[in-house]
Amino acid sequence: MTATDTQIRATSAALLEGTRAKQRRSLGQTIRWLLLFAGGIAMIMPIAYMLSTSLKWPYEVYNVGLIPEEPHLENYAYVLEDGRFFGWFINSLIIAVLTTVSNLFFDSLVGYTLCKFTFRGRQIVFIAILSTLMIPTEMLVIPWYIMSQSFGWLDSYWGIMFPGLMTAFGVFLMRQFFQTVPDDFIEAARIDGLNEFQIYWSVALPMVKPALAALAIFVFLGNWTAFLWPLIVTTDAALYTLPVGLSSFGDEADVQWELIMTGAAISTLPTLIVFLIFQRFIIQGVAMAGLKG
Template sequence: MKKLKISNIIVHLLLLAGVVIVAFPFVWMILSSVKSLPDFFRFSFWPEKLDFSAYKFIFEETEFFRWYWNSIVVAVIVTITNLIFCSLIGYTLAKFQFSGRKVIFLLILSTMMIPTEMLVIPWFVMSSDYGWVDTYWGILFPGIMEAFGVFLMRQFMSGIPDDLLDAARIDGMGEFKIWWRIAMPQVKPALSALGILTFLGNWNAYLWPVIVTSTSDMRTLPVGISLYGTSDSTGIMWNTIMGMSTLAVVPMIIVFLFFQRKIVEGISLTGVKG
């Protein structure tokens, strides 16, 4: 019993140390956002005096809210399209027998092995040819449907009993209605995991948006924040960067607070379901 208590204390101490390590950069970012620039370079953890000049600059001198809106539009649309298209394709590959089904699935999976850095050149050439540069569609189209989502949904759709779907067909339901009314409710955990991971991934996306956008009106939040990470005559505005970053994590905090159980479940599901 005594050994058990000691082991529990050790586990809790390790967890506490992990929380401190993970939370420290986040707390430091928030505190740094309410420092003046000279105070920031004192490298002290606590601000000498609360200074909200960074937030005043953000709200009055930048297009922060426009960038915020762009990120919301991109993240929400890409999340919705992934849930629809990936589940449709996953259902088709899992529940329909046709020649080349396995080859198509393997080809989709093979795209996961191609680094994004290798894809941005053909993406940009295509965007330039079709006039998609500096448009919402130009930012959106690479993420409209992702191989990981197809893989995840196909694995879960495979677990739906065929007898359930056959019963719906006997009752006269069409395939699209079966997918929507029967299959989709059966894979809600996978849909939740895919939606959360897709939203967070696109909210933080930087590489492709910074390449395909050329005007301030179309920049997403990560791209807009990065503008203040380059030195000029006034130096790098670190407190402004910290203020923008603090405001940028608000949607992620909201998503986590409301869906934390689904996030943990989704992470475990992506590695367990086979």
């Protein structure tokens, strides 16, 4: 075998190896795409069914086909003309907005204090707040109900809102973000003559705007879609939030899925708008919380 033959063989082997590596890469790529596709389908299907059902007549609601036989907008007209829907929408909006504002203020205030002030028991307070994350909502519902009953908060906005006015997750998120604000800024502001609240408000808070935006979205979405607690604490239909109100379309014998899905479709619009505007902040917020945790 000549030297040229050896070279040719070596080159062929290298080329073959390169092709195999490419094949391996493209196989990996295909698997990744398939997994993402499956995930995407799993996410999109409920929304597609919601939209599809909202365009169906009652008789074809239980037809699994995604395309309605006779698509129409009568359900939308019915839901929007029903005065109750508008009332529930406003209830949800008021509760979600007030809860969000409350969370932004109190979560950031507590997070800032736990991050930037040194005091005896700081760590214990933080752990105590954090540990409440481990208690499932279902366990808290009964104490909340007893409390609401004792204070006369049943069937009121306050009754619906009070458990979520401040969240341990929000405190944790804000505390982690405030750790990225160097102490020099705080001290510079102190020397510049600001009092502690002004430092929090004028210096620290503007520096964690991405976290505030992310928290705003989390809290807004959470409250907009909240179902269990508003269902328990309200009996007056006029005070229902959207999810509770929508579930009341129909009774045990006859659930009007097409109307529920229509209401659900309309109710996703505000969350969709909020999400589209702030999604880049959500990603940054979650990433930061993960990194700094």
